[in-house]
Amino acid sequence: MDDALVLRHAAPVPRYTSYPTAPHFSAEVDNSRYASWLGALAAGDRLSLYAHIPYCDRLCWFCACHTKQTLRYDPVASYLQALRREIATVGGLTGVGARVTALHLGGGSPTLLRPEDLIALKEQLTRHFAFAEQCEVSVEMDPNDLDAGRHDALAAIGMTRASFGIQDFDPRVQKAINRIQTYEQTRDAIEASRARGVRSVNCDVLYGLPYQTMSSLERTIGAVLSLAPDRVALFGYAHVPWMKKHQAMIPEESLPGIVERYAQMSRAAEMLVVAGYQPIGIDHFARPADSLAVASREGRLRRNFQGYTDDAAETLIGLGASAIGQFRQGYVQNNPATGEYLRGVREGGLAAVRGYLMTPDDRLRARVIALIMCEFGFSFERIAAEFPGLSAAVIEEARLFRARDADGLTVIEDGVFGLTPRGRPFARTVAAAFDAHLRSGRGRHSVAV
Known part of the structure; x- marks a missing residue:
């Protein structure tokens, strides 16, 4: 690919996990409007649920998610109490007969939760929503959090897809992004998930990271392939320190340039395709028999706030601080500030602060x-x-x-x-x-x- 061509077409643009994108949301969508959208859901409607856990026990410098570091569990316990109340309120407002066909736990780090809290969260969800018998349950996993008790709890809540954040296995890159995670930790966590019946494993890999080179990325991709994931998400690191202040910990001079980023992306994609993975959209790869690959071949591939998906639910309900929901009428987002989210839920059961009415x-x-x-x-x-x-x-x-x-x-x-x-x-x-x-x-x- 011509370097000049890459430079011409690499200008900053949205990732388009929604349209319109979140910067165009406004206070026009509030709790009252959100409640009316929930009430309009009807029998036969398929629902997807997303529950956000905005806590980690370490803060990765590359991360652009709504999260905060905590070394104490008390804030997490208080948050879960509010989340359970929001679940009860939203479930009570949702129209009768709608069924949940997909549940995604994201963060932050959902695997930070204690085993009993993971189980209690799923029980609260099933108490207030009707789940389809074959509901997909996917969880974002941090191997550093995982132990036998948490693996058992994840099996108990019916996890069907485990998504492991790897980013890069190179020690220098890991130090630069504050994400120390060995190959052996990751391998053992994946094996423990599979041993408990998880049938689909996804691995997230990043290119464009500080001090990342073509050879180090090739080694990471080779290591990922040895884990035999069913899916691989190959994301470009988004350096947005004006929005995520902790990214200022990453020296700008350590980042590869645009042409080098493109070369890294192309080489990683080539390795995945040669290994037998089907390219999906702009940044996902899947084994040909995986449901995402099948959906892509059959023209059923969709894109939402979690990226590419085969989830056919038209409605996505977001639960927790910063979570975004998608309805026929538009989008709704909960308060991103955890403290304000807690206050809103305690006072009225809902915490919507902005959204968008679709024309x-x-x-x-x-x-x-x-x-x-x-x-x-x-x-x-x-x-x-x-x-x-x-x-x-x-x-x-x-x-x-x-x-x-x-x-x-x-x-x-x-x-x-x-x-x-x-x-x-x-x-x-x-x-x-x-x-x-x-x-x-x-x-x-x-x-x-």
């Missing part, structure tokens, strides 16, 4: 951007059929983009706007061309490769 044009553009991110293109006929009377402007924008695309990132053939192999690494950049809100200048974003 017909938003729904159209959200669909187009999702198709670009998931399928690398969209059919004009398909969009016109899904959005009768609304699609003309977006189709014209696609034609204009192609006419101005001197680098050959896109093509239009048989009424389909698609990304070429040359353009696929820049899917975020192409998607941004259909983002009607990006021009407002709200929010700063990470580079596109």
Whole structure:
């Protein structure tokens, strides 16, 4: 790939796990509106639940999540008390007959919870929501937290997918990001999960980290492959110290440049594909028999706040501080400040502070951007059929983009706007061309490769 081409198309743009993106949320969506959306859910609706645990016993410098470090369990216990109350309130407001088909525990570090609290959290959820018999339960795992008791508790709550944050196995890189985690720790944690019946393991790997080199990344990918994960998420490190102050602990001069980042991404992806993994969207890889790979081949791949998913639920309910929910009507976000979240839940059971009301044009553009991110293109006929009377402007924008695309990132053939192999690494950049809100200048974003 031409270095100049990479530099031209690597400008900061959103990751598009939602559209519109979070910087465009406002106080227009409050607890009252959120409650009305919950009440509108009906029998037959499929729900996905996300529960956020905003605590870690160490703070990784690379992390951009809403989390805080604690060496005491008291704050965690107080938080769980509020979370259980929110679960009861939200479950009580949710329309009768909707069923939960997926549950995701994220953070922070959910595996920081004591075994009895993991079990109590799942019991509270099943008490107030109707769970489908084959519900997927995925948990973000930190091997440093795990012991036999926690592994047993995770099995007891029905965990079906374990997602292990690895990032990089190189000791120098780990020291620079404050994430010390040996290969042996990770291997033992994965084996313990599989021994208790977990049928799907995901590993997160980062490129673009401080002091990371091509050779060190190759060693990490080789080590990850030896663990035989079912999925691998290959993310580019997002350096956003203006938003996450602790990232200032990472010296900017230690970070690889944009061209080097692109080369790291390409080499890691090549190794995964050679090893038999199917590329999924812009940054996921899965074994061909994995449900994510099957969904991708069948055109059922979706993208939400956790990344690429085969979760078919249209509604996502976010629980906990900073958690974001997605409804037909729009988005809703809980207070990101843990103290304010606790106060809101204690006073009224809900803690929504902002969100977004979708317009017909938003729904159209959200669909187009999702198709670009998931399928690398969209059919004009398909969009016109899904959005009768609304699609003309977006189709014209696609034609204009192609006419101005001197680098050959896109093509239009048989009424389909698609990304070429040359353009696929820049899917975020192409998607941004259909983002009607990006021009407002709200929010700063990470580079596109």
